[in-house]
Amino acid sequence: MHVLIINGSPRVxxxxxxxxxxxxxxxxxxxxxxxxxxxxVSDRKQWDDIRKAYYANSNILIALPLYxxxxxxxxxxxxxxxxxxxxxxxxxxxxxxxxxxxxxLRCGEAYLEKLTGYLGCEYAGTLVKGDNFSIRFFEGAQQDxxxxxxxxxxxxxxxxxxxxxxxxxxxxxxxxxxxxLRLILKVVFRTVGRVMFKKIAVGWGCxxxxxxxxxx
Amino acid sequence: MVLIVNTTSDTSITDxxxxxxxxxxxxxxxxxxxxxxxxxxxxxNFCWMKTPGECSIKDDYExxxxxxxxxxxxxxxxxxxxxxxxxxxxxxxxxxLPIATMYLKFKGDQMRHVLRYDRKTDIGIIYRGEPDxxxxxxxxxxxxxxxxxxxxxxxxxxxxxxxxxxxx
Numbered sequence: 001m002h003v004l005i006i007n008g009s010p011r012v013x014x015x016x017x018x019x020x021x022x023x024x025x026x027x028x029x030x031x032x033x034x035x036x037x038x039x040x041v042s043d044r045k046q047w048d049d050i051r052k053a054y055y056a057n058s059n060i061l062i063a064l065p066l067y068x069x070x071x072x073x074x075x076x077x078x079x080x081x082x083x084x085x086x087x088x089x090x091x092x093x094x095x096x097x098x099x100x101x102x103x104x105l106r107c108g109e110a111y112l113e114k115l116t117g118y119l120g121c122e123y124a125g126t127l128v129k130g131d132n133f134s135i136r137f138f139e140g141a142q143q144d145x146x147x148x149x150x151x152x153x154x155x156x157x158x159x160x161x162x163x164x165x166x167x168x169x170x171x172x173x174x175x176x177x178x179x180x181l182r183l184i185l186k187v188v189f190r191t192v193g194r195v196m197f198k199k200i201a202v203g204w205g206c207x208x209x210x211x212x213x214x215x216x
Numbered sequence: 217m218v219l220i221v222n223t224t225s226d227t228s229i230t231d232x233x234x235x236x237x238x239x240x241x242x243x244x245x246x247x248x249x250x251x252x253x254x255x256x257x258x259x260x261n262f263c264w265m266k267t268p269g270e271c272s273i274k275d276d277y278e279x280x281x282x283x284x285x286x287x288x289x290x291x292x293x294x295x296x297x298x299x300x301x302x303x304x305x306x307x308x309x310x311x312x313l314p315i316a317t318m319y320l321k322f323k324g325d326q327m328r329h330v331l332r333y334d335r336k337t338d339i340g341i342i343y344r345g346e347p348d349x350x351x352x353x354x355x356x357x358x359x360x361x362x363x364x365x366x367x368x369x370x371x372x373x374x375x376x377x378x379x380x381x382x383x384x
Contacts, residue, residue: 011259042258067257068309069358070300074256077303099327107358111300114348118298136261176325185327189320197265197318204266211317212268213332215282 001161003029004057005038006050008064008075013040017135018063021096024147025063028154036061041078054082058089059161060121062112065132066097069107071115084120091116092124092162094150098133102172105130124162127153128172137200218244218383219287219337221280223294223304224344225250229373230293233342236380244291244383245283249308252276256307263314269332270314277311285315285333289340289368289383296345300352305341309359316362323364331364340368342379 005026009018019040026036039050054060064071071079093112095105105128116123135146149171156167163169177185194210201210218237222230230246237244253275262272271277284290294305301309315337316329339360341352349370356367371379 009259010256015260065259067259068306068312068362069355070306072257072259073303073307073310074258076297076300076306077256080297080303101326103326107355111351111355114299114351177327179325182322182325185320186322189322194319201265201268201318204262206266206268208268210264210268210319211330211332214267214269215285216333 001034001059001158002057003034003036004053004060005036006054006060006062007038007040007042008062008072008078009040010042010067010072010074011065012042015136016040016042017132018065018094018096020135020143020147021094021132021150022063024144025094025150025154025157028151028156029158031155032158034158041075047078047081050078051081055085058087059124060089060091061094061157062091063094063096066095066105066108070111071108079115079119082119084118086120089121090124090161091119091121092157093126095126095128096132097130100131100173101177102128102130102175105172125164125168127157127163127168131173217283217287218242218289218291219280219283220244220246220291220293221249221308222246223249223254223292223302223308226344226373229342229344229376232376233291233380236377237383240380240383242383245287247280247283249276249280249304252279254280254304254307254311256303257310257313261318264316264318268314268317271311273311277307280308281311281314284312284337285335287337288335290337291340291342291368291379291383293342294344296343296347299348300355301341301343301347302345305343312363323361326361328362328364336365337363338365338368339363340379340382341370342373342376343370344373 295302319330
């Protein structure tokens with residue numbers, strides 16, 4: 001199987017969490033001979049090539065971050081330039097987000113299934129997973145702890161040409177966090193979490209409080 | 217204050233809205249965004265982590281952002297594509313991110329970002345074209361959860377009267 005992978009993140013490849021997820025995912029996907037070509041929607045210079053590849057390939061995987069409950073505006077802009085295929089092409093999706101709970105991604109997931117129909121393709125499922133915001137802040141083993149599990153999902157995708165398996169559905173984790181975990185996190189968010197975010201912000205060159213109000 | 221952001225090239229729609237709103241004693245603030253330069257969100261997170269509350273993209277969206285934080289209602293007028301808002305309409309939502317902070321909280325049983333400003337802006341959609349309206353209604357309800365506000369509904373160009381009836 002040959003797969004066209006489209007990274008739908010508007011973030012440039014170097015800083016793209018989705019790209020780091022795809023790097024691990026494709027490790028597993030390629031173990032048994034599956035091949036792929038990958039393009040980045042964030043690079044408009046690639047758009048002509050992505051379109052050509054879209055029409056030429058019958059197995060497509062679009063990976064994207066959730067932006068305000070659905071697909072990012074830039075990916076929408078690219079998709080608007082495509083015509084429906086109506087040739088049995090299968091599209092699967094990796095939908096990832098910062099918020100951890102599965103429920104946060106379901107509205108976006110529902111759109112992806114509809115989108116596939118508008119593109120005249122067959123829906124091959126969506127791998128849904130949150131809690132990816134920290135990928136950008138981590139490196140090495142710490143980053144691998146978040147992205148590493150995607151390798152197994154790559155194997156699953158290659159074996160089934162999609163994500164319609166129990167293993168892939170279980171990969172999402174909890175739909176909503178258990179009450180006791182929410183209680184703990186509420187405290188963390190008000191204390192350690194704020195300290196941690198401030199520390200990262202200072203590292204980014206931030207000189208203002210994170211709740212600063214520039215327009216008031 | 218009612219803020220209307222029209223991302224379509226049809227300015228007659230805002231004329232109709234203004235006319236009907238005036239009959240209710242309302243004077244909406246209208247931004248004709250089709251003639252503005254508004255980029256997509258690039259996901260840099262600078263508005264949360266580097267220049268809190270300020271977008272790193274220096275384009276005309278700042279005009280809208282400065283108005284949104286004072287608006288009780290935001291109405292996005294958009295063309296549609298692939299059953300959804302087209303990219304111009306979606307960009308208006310994506311770029312609102314600076315009104316939230318990096319800080320997190322739980323609202324009910326779900327994580328949310330803590331808002332930067334006190335005012336909560338309810339949001340409605342007026343669309344042109346043939347979207348999946350049922351989905352758009354579901355999506356707008358979800359989207360407004362992120363702004364601690366509520367959806368004002370989703371209306372077609374032919375339902376301007378109904379949309380205006382929700383303006384106050």
